[in-house]
Amino acid sequence: MKLLLLPALFLTVNGCLRIFGKTATCACKTLKIDRSNMHENEVKDNALYDMVLATTMKAPEILIDDCAVHVYCGGGSELYIFDTDKGAKIGDYTLDGSCDPSQQKWQLDVGNGIEQYTVLKAVCALKGTENKCYPESPAAFLFAYSNDLDYSDVEEVYSRFIYGPVFYWEKYVIVATSRFDTKTKEEIMFFENNTLGDSYRAASDYMNKTRMDPSQRFDSSETGSDVLDMLERFIDSDHYSVCASRAFIMMKRSPNEVEISKIVRKIRQWRIELNIAIEHPSSGGLHPETMYNLAAKTNGYCSFAPEIIEVSDILF
Structure with a gap:
């Protein structure tokens, strides 16, 4: 065996x-x-x-x-x-x-x-370190505009907001402004005042003083807008009013970027509402669809028209 x-x-x-x-x-x-x-x-x-x-x-x-x-x-x-x-x-x-x-x-x-x-x-x-951003948080109204635009159009659009629904909402407590598409990046301005109306007027005075700077415009139509960088700097400012803010953005130049997952994630995280008005045809940049995609992925609004005032009216 x-x-x-x-x-x-x-x-x-x-x-x-x-x-x-x-x-x-x-x-x-x-x-x-x-x-x-x-x-x-x-x-x-x-x-x-x-x-x-x-x-x-x-x-x-x-x-x-x-x-x-x-x-x-x-x-x-x-x-x-x-x-x-x-x-x-x-x-x-x-x-x-x-x-x-x-x-x-x-x-x-x-x-x-x-x-x-x-x-x-x-x-x-x-535990306890989650982002504490809620829809009802006191928030900023960001008014941002490209240096490529005609300032008279920007001024006209901004003047309409004092009568618009944005100032009927108690959640907005401050106005912030940003002029982008400049050779030298400019600081995002937060106008700290006692009331929203005071903040609105202080922002208006500042914009009327600085207006547009033709010397700071990009030299080439191939240069893309830095609007995405502007939005990221606004979010990363750590200002208390960024959470649940509304960003009204006036554009004429398109971004060159296509990949937007990082900024999409930040906008969602901070519950920012995007209203994007774009004058067409573009003054430069390669990808106008990027802004449409950004709005679509963040439940925002984006509209194109030959006149910036016309397209802004659509978003009011």
């Missing part, structure tokens, strides 16, 4: 069974996320990602045992996971899952069932 040794017939490699010379290896991908690599792992058009991005974050603990995975955060933090196109909040709990070696994809228990993730990207968000 011959003794058969089972281990000689069934071999294991790295904890996985090897049969007839084939190896089922668990090689599903994981990635610890923190502030240093959050942006490069963006999940586009995902509200959960946008929310986590505004928090104080740190990397979680990821434990892999053969084909099993366990992910958790320390005290005071909540766990969030993302793939290339989706995400889920795990919260205070430990995430458990397993790697399917036939597909090399994770099978994860996200709390309401098992979901499949190609790459398990995990991050811990510190």
Whole structure:
């Protein structure tokens, strides 16, 4: 009688069974996320990602045992996971899952069932650090205009706002102005006054004094508008009134940028309403559709017309 040794017939490699010379290896991908690599792992058009991005974050603990995975955060933090196109909040709990070696994809228990993730990207968000921006927050009315426009048109449009619905809403507490499309970037002005009416008049006086500066206009029609940079600087100003603000933007030059996911994310995060009036034909730039796409992705408004006053009337 011959003794058969089972281990000689069934071999294991790295904890996985090897049969007839084939190896089922668990090689599903994981990635610890923190502030240093959050942006490069963006999940586009995902509200959960946008929310986590505004928090104080740190990397979680990821434990892999053969084909099993366990992910958790320390005290005071909540766990969030993302793939290339989706995400889920795990919260205070430990995430458990397993790697399917036939597909090399994770099978994860996200709390309401098992979901499949190609790459398990995990991050811990510190509780209480979420962005506290609410629709009813006291807000600014930003009046921004291109240096390519005729100032008489800008002045005419601005004068209409004192009678418009913007000043019937108690949420607006301050007027801010920005003149963009200039060779030297100009500061965004916030007019701090006792009342909204006082702020409106102070902004008007400032614009009438500075008007347009032809010497600061771009030399080439191939140069794109810096309107997206202006919006980002407005948001990054950390002024208390940025949250839930309204931005009325008068343009004649188009941006050269097409990629807008970063500014879209910020506008959504800070609940900014965009009203974009564009005089056509453009004085320069390559991509007028960028502003239309920006408005569409942020629930804003964008309109084109041969006369800037005409298109502004549409947005009132």
